[in-house]
Amino acid sequence: MGEANRSALNEFWVNLKSVPSQIYRAMFRGGAPVSDRTRSSFVFGNVFLHLHSVRTHLWSLRWSATMGLGIITTAAFLITLVTGVLLMFYYKPYPDVAYQSIKDIHFIVPTGRFMRNIHRWAANVMVVAVLLHMARAFYTASYRKPREFNWFIGWGLLVTTLALSFTGYLLPWDQLAYWAITIGANIAQSPREITDAMGITQFFDIGALQREVLLGSDKVGEESLIRFYLLHVMILPIVMAMLMAVHFWRIRKDGGLAKPVDVDARVKADAQEHYPVFTEEPKKTYQLAAVVKGRTPAVGSGPENTVPSMPHLFYAELGVLMFTTLICLVLAFVSDAPLKELANPLVPENPAKAPWYFLGLQEIVSFSAFMGGIGIPMLCWIGLGLIPFLDKETEGTGEWFGGPGGAKLVGWSMIYGFATSIAVEAFAIRFGWLREWFPDIPQLVITLVNPGTVITVLYAGFSIWALKRFNSTRAGALALFTCFLCGFIVLTVIGTYFRGPNWEFFWSPSDWSAH
Amino acid sequence: MTTKPTEKRSRFEPEPMPRRDFLGLAALASMAAAFFVSMFGMLKLPKAAVSASPAKKFSVALPDALPVGEAFVPPGRSVAVFRDGEGVFAISTVCTHLGCIVKPNANGFECPCHGSGFSKDGSVTKGPAPKPLPWLKVSKGGSGFVIDEEATVKTGTKV
Amino acid sequence: MKKNKYLLLISSLGVLALLVAAAISENFLKEWHAIQGQARTQEGPIDVKLRQIVNPDLRESGPLRDLPRRNGTRGTGPFGS
Numbered sequence A: 001m002g003e004a005n006r007s008a009l010n011e012f013w014v015n016l017k018s019v020p021s022q023i024y025r026a027m028f029r030g031g032a033p034v035s036d037r038t039r040s041s042f043v044f045g046n047v048f049l050h051l052h053s054v055r056t057h058l059w060s061l062r063w064s065a066t067m068g069l070g071i072i073t074t075a076a077f078l079i080t081l082v083t084g085v086l087l088m089f090y091y092k093p094y095p096d097v098a099y100q101s102i103k104d105i106h107f108i109v110p111t112g113r114f115m116r117n118i119h120r121w122a123a124n125v126m127v128v129a130v131l132l133h134m135a136r137a138f139y140t141a142s143y144r145k146p147r148e149f150n151w152f153i154g155w156g157l158l159v160t161t162l163a164l165s166f167t168g169y170l171l172p173w174d175q176l177a178y179w180a181i182t183i184g185a186n187i188a189q190s191p192r193e194i195t196d197a198m199g200i201t202q203f204f205d206i207g208a209l210q211r212e213v214l215l216g217s218d219k220v221g222e223e224s225l226i227r228f229y230l231l232h233v234m235i236l237p238i239v240m241a242m243l244m245a246v247h248f249w250r251i252r253k254d255g256g257l258a259k260p261v262d263v264d265a266r267v268k269a270d271a272q273e274h275y276p277v278f279t280e281e282p283k284k285t286y287q288l289a290a291v292v293k294g295r296t297p298a299v300g301s302g303p304e305n306t307v308p309s310m311p312h313l314f315y316a317e318l319g320v321l322m323f324t325t326l327i328c329l330v331l332a333f334v335s336d337a338p339l340k341e342l343a344n345p346l347v348p349e350n351p352a353k354a355p356w357y358f359l360g361l362q363e364i365v366s367f368s369a370f371m372g373g374i375g376i377p378m379l380c381w382i383g384l385g386l387i388p389f390l391d392k393e394t395e396g397t398g399e400w401f402g403g404p405g406g407a408k409l410v411g412w413s414m415i416y417g418f419a420t421s422i423a424v425e426a427f428a429i430r431f432g433w434l435r436e437w438f439p440d441i442p443q444l445v446i447t448l449v450n451p452g453t454v455i456t457v458l459y460a461g462f463s464i465w466a467l468k469r470f471n472s473t474r475a476g477a478l479a480l481f482t483c484f485l486c487g488f489i490v491l492t493v494i495g496t497y498f499r500g501p502n503w504e505f506f507w508s509p510s511d512w513s514a515h
Numbered sequence B: 001m002t003t004k005p006t007e008k009r010s011r012f013e014p015e016p017m018p019r020r021d022f023l024g025l026a027a028l029a030s031m032a033a034a035f036f037v038s039m040f041g042m043l044k045l046p047k048a049a050v051s052a053s054p055a056k057k058f059s060v061a062l063p064d065a066l067p068v069g070e071a072f073v074p075p076g077r078s079v080a081v082f083r084d085g086e087g088v089f090a091i092s093t094v095c096t097h098l099g100c101i102v103k104p105n106a107n108g109f110e111c112p113c114h115g116s117g118f119s120k121d122g123s124v125t126k127g128p129a130p131k132p133l134p135w136l137k138v139s140k141g142g143s144g145f146v147i148d149e150e151a152t153v154k155t156g157t158k159v
Numbered sequence C: 001m002k003k004n005k006y007l008l009l010i011s012s013l014g015v016l017a018l019l020v021a022a023a024i025s026e027n028f029l030k031e032w033h034a035i036q037g038q039a040r041t042q043e044g045p046i047d048v049k050l051r052q053i054v055n056p057d058l059r060e061s062g063p064l065r066d067l068p069r070r071n072g073t074r075g076t077g078p079f080g081s
Ligand code: HEM
Pocket: A066, A068, A069, A070, A071, A073, A074, A130, A133, A134, A137, A142, A143, A147, A150, A151, A152, A153, A154, A155, A156, A157, A158, A161, A244, A247, A251, A256, A257, A258
């Protein structure tokens, strides 16, 4: 009789009724995250979450360890992603039409202005956060073995972030955008300053080639706009997403974030707030599974002072995500994204300024296009990338301003870094530079000796002094990094607030005469 | 399938990777070569072979009453045309620093972007511009004179 | 963890508040609501419609701003030109 009872129709009916609960069980296959084991499987059973390790060290959860800066950057990226896709519904990448579509978005499209403001502000937040995050990774000496590769990936992320921001800057096709990109593109051509001086431009015009590939034409026009658009909405976001995935996964594979050697002694106090971290000792390790060779500290003793990432880490991450959203919304609320007149290739903006994070470079560019646009940025960029390979000491890893010299050296470097850059700039602004004194001076001399290079040499000298004084590569790195950070700030502030029409010095933008 | 008895190995010492695996190496090398060559093909695309832009050669009709030393800027062009006793000449108004459009003034030209200054014949007097403003080729014809923005001539050439 | 929960709570509430504020300004406070509210013909007020016909002489930008040009009545473009 049992056979007859089990009719397929009946079974279908029962299955149909239980669909919701079945779907629920399929989604939460590991069961509710209530025990150590189910919490772990919650993390490693999910393709996105498993970029995290299943347990997080209490040290890494301290606000002071990371200040959440990496997550702020990630959050800002996600916000630009969402708002950017919304803007794409109306944006048309063709000269003049582009401007009108932005105007429509700004004035007509429902919530268009708000979305545009959020997009713009999140992009700026992202640039600031990525710079600060890099500084945090540097000052806590987190780039050291085994994290050299992740520093490398971060270095790529920095460039991708700036490139995303820069390509987005052209899209509104207003005067601001047009002239900022014209200047930016001409900087790509500035190796000509060198090839011209050497008289080899006819044979080897790398400058023009770079510019041409970037713009797709000999000036900023429709070809350039579509290229920038392609880079901005497709190529760079994909590159960014891939690099981010590697960046996060490396953190997990590098054993979590960098920590001081005596970290366990230090987090004892924190540990009191949390329930006992490990309830069962692991019986097996990866080594016994013959997957990994090497030291396995976890055999027989629980990984002390770690807590399950679910939910401890996720509360932190969600908190930072919403905090970043809040910041972007507040900024979008109080300040509208700029939109000037339609781009006019015949009449430059006066002053014509690049995006703010390039104004420090533009300040040096106003002395030498090559040094400001290519020479010094390349030097900084390559120097940054090589840090983990040039400083291989171990003292102070995972600690703020760790290593010989410490916070005191950083303090002195700040004073020196601010003072020298302000002094050199003040001199150049007050007394002019070589061409004003010797009108016939060869261009090569100006390219080699200008405020930008002078500041760079002064910084390098100080760093060598610190390196010798403390007999430590870390001290040299601390001094140099701090100096360049200060120089960047000084030049950016001068370029932003103190340069007016004709790139002349003004004490305040309100003194800019009408032009 | 029968397995050939081999020397005993543990999981920790798997069989070594063969040092000279010609087949494998040849396969990998040809893949790398194909990849490399295709890279060239792909990189060729973004560099435009022709770029559509307005003609660089154009004719201008100079106003009869153009005072000596005063610049005439043909509409829509980045060129300043002058006439003096010796003839007509044209100077590009694209700054040699970073390509902003310079403005003619009483002493020559000035650039709004980073403050380069140029004298009346285009030579640099001030600022970061690395080279003088180029003189452009002018010839008689059209509705007066024909200017070729792509052909530069020696400073001082007048028609 | 408590600190982080507070951060999440307060930030989320802040975001919510701002979203409400944005919704209010979007739906009631934009300049054009006032302008639209004043505009009326003999038949009464003018509704907001998807196809707004825009007078080219006003150099007004609107969704169909280049409509007159397509019709051949070609006025000045909305942005001079
Ligand atoms: C789009 C840009 C970036 C994103 C989204 C990002 C994201 C993150 C996140 C979420 C972390 C975890 C720790 C934290 O929150 O601070 C992290 C760690 C790290 N990041 Fe980044 N990052 C970016 C760029 C960079 C840059 C520019 C560098 C340096 C050149 C860098 C170097 C590192 C290093 C070395 C770590 C490991 C730190 C440690 O072990 O303590 N990252 N990153």
